[in-house]
Amino acid sequence: MEAFSIADKVRRGELSAQEVMGKYIDLISRWEPKIHAFLYVDEKGALERARQIDDLVKKGIDPGRLAGVPIAVKDNIAVKGMPLTCASKILSGYVSPYDATVVSKLRQAGSIIVGKTNLDEFAMGSSTEYSAFGPTRNPWDLERVPGGSSGGSGAAVASGEVPIALGSDTGGSVRCPASFTGVYGFKPTYGLVSRYGLVAFSNSIEVIGGFSTTAKDMELLFSVIRNSDAPDPMDQTSVFSGPTSFPGLRGMRVGLLKETVGEGAEPEVVKATYAFAEALREAGALVDEVSIPDLSLALPAYYLLTSAEASSNLARYDGIRYGMPCPLDAKDWNEAYSKVRGEGFGPEVKRRIMMGSFALSSGYYDAYYLKAVAARSKIRQEMLKVLNDFQFLIGPTNPTTAPKLGERITDPLSMYLLDLDTVPVNLAGIPALSIPFGKSSSGMPIGVQLMSSPLRDDWVIKAAEELEAMGRVEMASKVATVE
Amino acid sequence: MPKVTEDVVKRVAFLSRISLKDDEVSTFVSQFNSILDYFSIIASQDLPSPSPTDRLVDIRNVFRDDVVYVHDDDLSVIFPNKEGRYIKAPKIV
Numbered sequence: 001m002e003a004f005s006i007a008d009k010v011r012r013g014e015l016s017a018q019e020v021m022g023k024y025i026d027l028i029s030r031w032e033p034k035i036h037a038f039l040y041v042d043e044k045g046a047l048e049r050a051r052q053i054d055d056l057v058k059k060g061i062d063p064g065r066l067a068g069v070p071i072a073v074k075d076n077i078a079v080k081g082m083p084l085t086c087a088s089k090i091l092s093g094y095v096s097p098y099d100a101t102v103v104s105k106l107r108q109a110g111s112i113i114v115g116k117t118n119l120d121e122f123a124m125g126s127s128t129e130y131s132a133f134g135p136t137r138n139p140w141d142l143e144r145v146p147g148g149s150s151g152g153s154g155a156a157v158a159s160g161e162v163p164i165a166l167g168s169d170t171g172g173s174v175r176c177p178a179s180f181t182g183v184y185g186f187k188p189t190y191g192l193v194s195r196y197g198l199v200a201f202s203n204s205i206e207v208i209g210g211f212s213t214t215a216k217d218m219e220l221l222f223s224v225i226r227n228s229d230a231p232d233p234m235d236q237t238s239v240f241s242g243p244t245s246f247p248g249l250r251g252m253r254v255g256l257l258k259e260t261v262g263e264g265a266e267p268e269v270v271k272a273t274y275a276f277a278e279a280l281r282e283a284g285a286l287v288d289e290v291s292i293p294d295l296s297l298a299l300p301a302y303y304l305l306t307s308a309e310a311s312s313n314l315a316r317y318d319g320i321r322y323g324m325p326c327p328l329d330a331k332d333w334n335e336a337y338s339k340v341r342g343e344g345f346g347p348e349v350k351r352r353i354m355m356g357s358f359a360l361s362s363g364y365y366d367a368y369y370l371k372a373v374a375a376r377s378k379i380r381q382e383m384l385k386v387l388n389d390f391q392f393l394i395g396p397t398n399p400t401t402a403p404k405l406g407e408r409i410t411d412p413l414s415m416y417l418l419d420l421d422t423v424p425v426n427l428a429g430i431p432a433l434s435i436p437f438g439k440s441s442s443g444m445p446i447g448v449q450l451m452s453s454p455l456r457d458d459w460v461i462k463a464a465e466e467l468e469a470m471g472r473v474e475m476a477s478k479v480a481t482v483e
Numbered sequence: 484m485p486k487v488t489e490d491v492v493k494r495v496a497f498l499s500r501i502s503l504k505d506d507e508v509s510t511f512v513s514q515f516n517s518i519l520d521y522f523s524i525i526a527s528q529d530l531p532s533p534s535p536t537d538r539l540v541d542i543r544n545v546f547r548d549d550v551v552y553v554h555d556d557d558l559s560v561i562f563p564n565k566e567g568r569y570i571k572a573p574k575i576v
Contacts, residue, residue, distance in 0.1 A: 093563070097556055191540050204538050233545050300522040311499060320572050325563030328573055334500060336573040342502035350501055351514065357498045358491075358515070367526045373537050374530035413517050429540070 003069045003163040003217040007110070010068035013057050017050040017068030021112060024070045028114070028161045035137045035146075037156040039075050040083050041115035046070065049112045056110075064110030066224055071106060072156045072165040075116035076123050077208065078197040079103050082113070086199050087131035088121045090344030091323040100197020101232070102166060102208050102225045109224045114162055117152030121346045122314065123168055123201050125149050126176050126418040129409050130348040137405070138181060140444055144402040147180035147418075149173040150211070154181040157211040158445075164221050165211040170202050171302050172398070172422025174209035175434035179397035179447020182436040182474075184212045186222060186461065189454045190429035191236030193225050200313040202306035203234070205426050215464035215473075218433070222461065236455075246462035250284030253390045259295045260395030260421045269396045272438045272446040276394060279472040290390065292382050295424050297375040302423040303416060304359050304372035311356030314349070317341060351412060376427045383428040387453045392463065395421050397434040397447035421449065431457040435464050438474050445474075487515040 001020075009015035025043055032038060056063045073079055076086045078096040080103075085091045103113065120130035128136040128151025136151045138144040139159040146155040150167025154177025157165050167174040169187040178185020187209045198208055208225065212218040256277050261270045277287045319326030319340030330336035345353070359368040386393065399420055408415045425432040431454070434447040452460050467473050492511045496503045503511070557568075564571035 094561055097558060097561070233543055234540055235543070236540055297525055297528065300525040303518075304522065304525070315500075319563060320570060321563075322561040323563060326573065328564055328571060330573050333573055333575070335502075337500040338497075338502040341500055342504075345501065347507075347510075350499075350503075350507075351511065353499045353501065354492070354495045354511065355515065355518065358487075358495045361495070361498065368522065370533065370535060371525050371528060371530055373535060374533045375525055375528065377533055377537055378530060411517075412514055413521055416518075 001163060002214055003066065003212065004214070004220055006069050006163065007065060007067045007220070010053065010057065011062060015068070017053040017112070018047060020068050021046050021050040021070060024114065024162060027159075031139070031159045031161050034142060035139050035155050035159060036134060037117055037136050037152040037159065037161060038072065038115045039085060039087065039118050039133055039152070042082060042113070046112050046114050053110055053112070064108060065220065066106065067110035069111045069164065070114045070162050071111045072114055072117045072153055072162045073103065074119055074150050074153050074165070074167045076119060076168060076199040076201075077103065077166060078199075079113050079116065082116055084116070084199070085133070086122045087119045087133055088344065088346065088349065089132045089324055090317045090319070090341070093324070094322050098197065101194035103197065105225050111224070117150070117156055117165060119152055120149035121349050122199070122310070123149040123170055123173055123206070124310070124348050124352050126172070126415055127403070127408065128152060128177070129405065130346055132346050135405060138402050140182065141402070144404050144444065145180065147177035147398070147402060151177045153211050154178055154183060154185065157181070157183045157213060163213065164217055166225075167209055167211060168198055168206055169209045169426065170206040170306060171426050172419045174211065175397050175422050175432060175447065175449060176418065178211055178434040178436075180402035180445065182439070182445025182447075184215060184218050184436065184464070185434040185447070186210050186218050187425060187432045188222065188226065188457050189236065189431045191234045192227070192455070192457060194232045194235065196232045202309040203313065204309060205302075205306060215461055215468050219458075219461045219465070222457065226457075246459045248284075249280060249463055249466050252285045252392060252463075254280050254285045254287045254392045254394055255290035255386055255390035256287055257295070257393055257395040258289045258291045259293070264417070264420065265396060265399040266401065266440075268440045269399060269401065269446055273394065273396045273448055276435070276437050276448040279467055279470070280394070282472070283466055283470060285392075287394075290386055290393070292379075292386060294375070294378055294382055298379050298424040298427055299416060299420055301372040301375035301379065302419070302427060303355070304368050305376060307352045307356035308360050308369055309356070311353045311360065314353055317344065319344070348412065379424055380428040383424060383430065384453070387430070391452060391459070393451040395449050397421060397449045401440045401442070401444035401446055425449070425451055430454050431460050433460045433464055435467070436474055487512055487519060
C-alpha cells in the first residue's frame with residue numbers, strides 16, 4: 001500500500017493504524033528469513049505507537065501527514081532507544097541516546113519507526129555484503145545483492161515490508177539499491193536535509209535520502225524531512241526559496257550524459273536509458289546527448305575525498321566511550337586503540353581508513369588529496385554549466401543490474417566501479433532520483449537517473465510523477481509474494 | 484606511480500591505529516596497488532591548485548544559547564568498560 005493512501009485513510013479514521021502495522025509486521029516476519037533487510041525490528045514499540053495514533057484520531061487530533069505510515073530507517077541514522085550499529089562490530093551494544101533531526105520530523109508527522117535496516121559497514125560499499133551481520137538479499141532474486149550501501153532499506157521497500165524508508169547517499173548509496181531492487185531512490189541537494197544524527201562517514205558529501213514505490217510517496221516523504229533547522233553547519237535552508245512550481249515536462253531541455261551509456265555499461269541498461277529518453281520526448285521534452293569528458297575523474301576523486309574524510313571521522317571509534325570495549329591490559333593507548341579497531345572494523349572500512357590516511361600523508365597529499373579536491377571543483381563547475389543549458393540530465397543509475405552475491409566482494413575496484421554513474425551527482429551536490437524503468441532479460445530491475453540543478457528537488461520528483469501518470473514507469477511494488 | 488609495499492601498508496595501518504594480521508597486510512598490498520593504479524588518472528591530471536578546504540557550500544557557525552540544564556539520561560550505560568559511573572581506560576603511566 002502507498003504511504004500516501006495509508007496516511008490519508010488513517011487521518012480520516014477510515015483505517016486503523018494498528019491494523020496497518022499488524023499487516024506490515026506480518027509481512028516483515030515472512031520476508032525477513034529470506035532477505036535479512038532489518039538489523040532490528042521494534043514490533044512492540046511500533047504497535048504501541050500505532051495505538052497512540054489511533055487514539056489521537058479518535059480524539060479528533062490530526063497525527064500528521066504521515067499518520068500511521070510505517071517507515072524503516074537505515075542503521076546509520078540515530079533513533080532514540082534503538083541500537084545504532086552502522087552494521088559494524090565496533091558499535092555493538094551501542095543504543096542511541098537521541099533522535100536524528102529527520103527522525104524527529106518523521107515522528108512529528110505521525111510516522112512509525114519500525115526498525116533499523118542493514119547496510120554496508122559504515123555505509124561503505126555498493127552491495128550490503130560488507131555488513132558485519134551478514135548480507136541482505138535482493139527480493140527479486142535471492143542469489144543477487146540488493147545494492148548498497150542502503151541495501152536493507154531498498155530491499156525492505158521492494159519486498160513490501162514497509163512502504164517507505166530512509167537511507168543515506170554518499171556516492172549512490174540510496175540510488176544504487178533503489179535501482180537494483182526496482183523502487184524509487186532520491187538523493188536531495190546537499191544541505192537540504194539535516195545530517196544531524198547521521199553517523200559521519202564523509203560529511204562534505206553525504207546526504208540523507210529516501211525510498212518509495214511511487215513518486216507521490218517520495219514527494220510526501222521529502223516534504224516531511226526537508227528543511228533543517230538543526231545544528232547542521234552545512235544547512236542550506238537559508239538559500240532555499242521554497243518549492244518552485246514545476247511547469248511540466250513539455251518544452252524542457254534534457255541532456256543524456258553520453259559518458260554514462262558508453263563503455264562498461266550493460267547493453268540492456270543502455271537500452272533502458274534510451275527508452276527513458278524516448279518517454280521524456282513523448283512527454284514533450286527535448287532530449288539531446290551531452291558530453292562531460294571530465295566525468296572520468298569523478299570516481300577516483302570521490303574515493304579519495306571520502307576515504308580521506310572517513311579516516312578522520314572514524315578516528316572516534318576507540319573502544320573507550322562506547323561500542324566494543326578496548327583491551328585494558330594493552331601496554332599503551334596506541335596498542336589498545338589498534339587492537340579494538342583491528343578487531344572491530346571489517347575489511348572495507350579498514351581499506352578506506354587506510355587509503356584515506358595514505359592520501360593525506362606527507363608525500364602523497366599533493367598528488368592525491370589536493371588533485372581530488374581540484375577534480376571535484378571542476379566536475380561541479382562543468383555539471384552546473386551543462387545544467388544552465390538543460391533543465392535535466394539523465395543516464396543510467398548503475399552501469400549494470402544487481403550482481404550475484406560474492407561476485408565482486410574480493411575485488412574492491414570492481415565494486416567501486418558500480419558507482420561510476422552515481423558519484424558525479426554527489427561531487428556536484430545536485431539532486432537526483434533513481435526511477436525504476438523496466439527489467440533485464442533475467443528479470444532484474446533497471447534504474448535510470450533524473451538529475452537537475454541544486455535546489456530543484458521538487459522538479460525532479462514532479463517530473464517522475466508526470467512520467468508515472470503516463471504509465472511510463474515500471475514500478476516494483478508488485479514483487480512476487482513470499483514463497 | 485608509487486608502488487605500495489608491505490612497509491607502506493604497515494606504516495599507514497599504524498597512522499590509522501589499526502592492527503593488521505600478516506595475511507591482511509599482503510592482501511592490502513595487492514589491493515592498494517590495483518586501486519592506486521586506477522586512481523593514477525587523477526594524479527596525472529594538470530588541474531589548478533585548489534584551496535585544501537574547498538567545498539560545496541560554505542560552513543556557517545552553529546550557536547546555541549549557553550543554558551545550564553541537568554542531563555537526566557544515564558550516559559554511563561553506553562560505556563564499554565566502567566567502574567560505577569566512570570569510564571575505565573587503559574593505564575596511562
